[in-house]
Amino acid sequence: MKARMWLLGCVALLLAVTSPLQAHHSFAAQFDVNNVQTLVGTITKMEWRSPHAWLYIDVKKDSGEVESWSLEFSSANTLYSRGWRKEDLPIGATVTVTGYGARDPKLHTLSARQVKLPDGKTLFEGAAAAAQGQ
Numbered sequence: 001m002k003a004r005m006w007l008l009g010c011v012a013l014l015l016a017v018t019s020p021l022q023a024h025h026s027f028a029a030q031f032d033v034n035n036v037q038t039l040v041g042t043i044t045k046m047e048w049r050s051p052h053a054w055l056y057i058d059v060k061k062d063s064g065e066v067e068s069w070s071l072e073f074s075s076a077n078t079l080y081s082r083g084w085r086k087e088d089l090p091i092g093a094t095v096t097v098t099g100y101g102a103r104d105p106k107l108h109t110l111s112a113r114q115v116k117l118p119d120g121k122t123l124f125e126g127a128a129a130a131a132q133g134q
Contacts, residue, residue: 031111035101046089048076071097071112085122093118
């Protein structure tokens with residue numbers, strides 16, 4: 001009986017640990033590293049959360065039409081450890097964002113690599129500017 005309970009406990013623990021991993025999406029399935037895009041837009045919202053932080057911007061096209069874009073980043077904790085601060089990304093600020101476009105262009109989603117702020121400061125998604133070729 002003890003062995004059976006121990007085995008049941010191990011299975012439950014294994015399921016609890018692996019379930020969140022199953023829910024995480026594949027980067028390559030969503031984004032195309034050969035489709036690097038640069039967007040200039042106005043911040044409408046920032047969500048500091050895990051497993052990914054999200055920045056939302058409105059981008060004005062040459063036609064005058066405005067497109068809403070969703071920009072995916074690492075977790076809020078990771079961004080904070082790389083020097084990102086909430087006050088750097090106020091609603092209404094104009095930013096320049098570079099990243100990998102979604103495989104489905106209709107989604108208007110980018111896996112962002114860097115954000116250039118109005119004051120010229122650049123926030124990097126990666127560990128260091130040198131790693132980004134900057």
